[in-house]
Amino acid sequence: MSAIKFSNEEKALLAAKLQRYFSEELSQQIGRFDAEFLLDFISEEIGGYYYNRGLYDAQAVLSAKLDDLGDAILQLEQRTDFKR
Template sequence: MLNLKLPREEKENLIQSVQAYFEEERSESIGSIGAEALIDFMLKELGPYAYNQALADARKAIQDRAAQLEDDLYGLEKPIRHLR
């Protein structure tokens, strides 16, 4: 099970962002405890999706780079002349 822990400073910044979002977008106030609970819930629910997508992105980047390296290696090959 993915258990994402954020450093306290980052979590405090997120709490403030959630509070600002609720105030600006919904004209509602949300306390820091409510905002933190929402963040914890969203991390628990969305974390695995974000994690899996990050892995897929990393896998694709590695595959692309490996293909480029293979092309580069073929480009380094020297022609061989066959003597008869």
Template sequence: MNMVKKITKEEKKQIVSSIQEYFEMERGEEIGSIAAEQLLDFFMKELGPYIYNQGIRDAKGMVEEKVMNLEEDILSLERPVGRKLY
């Protein structure tokens, strides 16, 4: 799965620009847009699945929490049954 294809051209352009800025500011090196795109492609391929899977785990946890709260809310609507003896 190539996750780079899932980002827009504008997003890719912005990320490539950020990579170039990072190299210039942090490493004192200039890299071209092709090198920055290749680096982006490499990291998306290598790190993308880890980041994606963590997002899935986070979403699963959030849904589980919401379902638990919904269950509690529904159960709180129950009415007592049977006769009350006074």
């Protein structure tokens, strides 16, 4: 898996969200540098867990859709004297 990277604009938005969380929920002020440092830590150390969960969820959805598609194809099957 490649490292999780964000554009400068995305990183600024996420850092601002961390700053707001620290301010509103923890009554602590952190600067943008500290927020970006925390974001880097979360991305490197925890991000893979969220990434993998997203992959597993996507795989489950795709598998269910493929099952539905297989069922739909079987419903189109015509009766013949051939045995399957």
